[in-house]
Amino acid sequence: MVDIRPDWQLLIDGGKKDSDGDGQRAVVNPATGEEVATVQEGTAADVDHAVEAARNAFEEWSDTSSEERARRLYAIADRIDDHFDELAEIATLENGKPKNQSGNDVFTAVETFRYYAGATDKFYGDVVENSKDELKLKVFEPYGVVGVVIPWNWPPMHTADFISVALATGNTVVLKPAPQTPMSSIRMVELMLDVLPDGAVNVVPGGVEPGVALTNHEDVDMVAFTGHDVTGEAVMKSAAENINPVMLELGGKNAAIVFDDADLEKAVSGAILNAFYNSGQSCASIERLLLHEDIFDDFLAAFLPAIEELNVGEGMDPNSQVGPIIDEAQYDKIQSAIDGAVDGGAEIAAKAESPTDEHLAGGHWVPPTVLTNVDPSMPIMNEEVFGPVLSVTSFRNDDDAVEIANDVEYGLTGGIWTSNLERAHRVAARLETGMVGVNRPSFVSLGLPFGGYKRSGIGRKRDLTETMREYVRVKSIQIDHTDARYSLDLDLAEQRTY
Structure with a gap:
């Protein structure tokens, strides 16, 4: 230490x-x-x-x-x-x-x-x-x-x-x-x-x-x-x-879209990283997961058990994968968002375990939480939570997915999971975000501009x-090399050569 x-x-x-x-x-x-x-x-x-x-x-x-x-x-x-x-x-x-x-x-x-x-x-x-x-x-x-x-x-x-x-x-x-x-x-x-x-x-x-x-x-x-x-x-x-x-x-309310032809194992691993890295306390984290209706059940069958197995603990423990929330105010905000969603009809489909060690009792713990039965009109689907909370819903087709993804005030990142690169290009062009990850988490590497549209800010960094x-x-700066003299009688039109 x-x-x-x-x-x-x-x-x-x-x-x-x-x-x-x-x-x-x-x-x-x-x-x-x-x-x-x-x-x-x-x-x-x-x-x-x-x-x-x-x-x-x-x-x-x-x-x-x-x-x-x-x-x-x-x-x-x-x-x-x-x-x-x-x-x-x-x-x-x-x-x-x-x-x-x-x-x-x-x-x-x-x-x-x-x-x-x-x-x-x-x-x-x-x-x-x-x-x-x-x-x-x-x-x-x-x-x-x-x-x-x-x-x-x-x-x-x-x-x-x-x-x-x-x-x-x-x-x-x-x-x-x-x-x-x-x-x-x-x-x-x-x-x-x-x-x-x-x-x-x-x-x-x-x-x-x-x-x-x-x-x-x-x-x-x-x-x-x-x-x-x-x-x-x-x-x-x-x-x-x-x-x-x-x-x-500024903020983000980022969505990852998983199409029915995606590599589900890869998409599951990417969604976990993208949603819960840094305890979801990132403007580039995904807070909405949009699953094609044909693979909705199959995806969740692999995804939800993995959430419950995540190791939540203090940062100096080498086994920890997810840490605490920064302070009490942020803890209260996140917990209020979860409670409000549940009161509105959402269901907690999966939740990791908070640590039980006595010396961690004074910490601020919100374990990774997955909500289903959410409607795009709910606050949890529109307002930035800035914590380890992921809301999952389904979509029917490309148009439906794009409409749901864009229907927020923010436009920082977006994720697309598909084996069809033509679709990936087409959907990426329609997403109102400054960054798009295709078959990878939706944040971008050093060397690409980092920044967003709409209320996600102005300007770029990291490229x-x-x-x-x-x-x-x-x-x-314009420098004249000639010895020409100037006059108020200047007539630019007279100097035309065409």
Whole structure:
């Protein structure tokens, strides 16, 4: 076990700093309810200091060559990799997920920094015209200070997703991690400090106060937010006051569609992973499973017993497959959604067992739960649960499946299971989602744009061109090589040669 230090500070201008206020928050292990450490909570004044530090670092960092930025990002990736086990344990203790899943988060963080290190010299402007008379250029320039607000479900991965590309494109960062899981982010950034200019990346933990101060800040040039869609609306409105661009990764109510010609064994395994990985606490998790009526019974005959066999437990137990819910508020929300569905006529078709160990009695446990006899009009089929709850219904044909899948406010991911690739292409084109997985879980790999339609957000992350374009502004430069003189009598029509 890693020896977790008991007290954590802010990171501003290249070092640890005490908060301007006296607020502190206990970080609690969701599996046991026990305090892991205490983290100082930042204030609006701390955000001011962090933004000022990022602004001061921007000139140096933005002037750094792409080759040097790449070397620094590769060095950060190596630092994170060297502390792999430490970071995975910290993430498990504060988030609760099984350690192998936290390890996957850290691995992805390492790969993300390496990906954008390799991309620094591959994203550039263009020469629009280069003639003897003039040169026309399109160039990309970093925005400046990027304010980043991330949630608690993938702390190492979210930290890497935003910091890596912001740095790769020449920006500096102020990060506000979730109050439940700040330690992963703080520790990751600590590992970067002597690789970067002071102030290039700053971390201000805390709750609402630093989050609002950061997204409203007049000296922040861009805001990147991941979280609930209602909060995303507020972030977008506050950024609009400063006419700042925003990148929003919000919620999902994702559906996987299993057709009658699918490989059922593969589809069963994919649905389990897609629904219950990270305890279903992911915007990319599937919460709706649509089964063709001809294979409905056969699929459930294989699927439901597998759910009941899932091992639910604390993250440091190597046998655990599904961990706890992050906190009491989220537990209450999920349990309320289940109770409301059952009251409305849904049936609990399968449910895993919660752990019975005495030392886990203080944890927040919602075991993987499968609901049947659900109607598309029910709240459970329309509202994001953000937990290990999967609602299963049937469909008659392609049109029916697409209609059910699209009949929600969100549009993040969609899943298609079929052996007919023509059908897969046809249905994928009709799904109102930013990502589609065919014969695989519906989240996409590093290198493909991650993002959604509708209330699932705006902007993309985790690829090269679409993501890096989010973090730069475009400038047009036109240079006249001639000795021509200009006149108010200019008549463009007279110069026509056709």
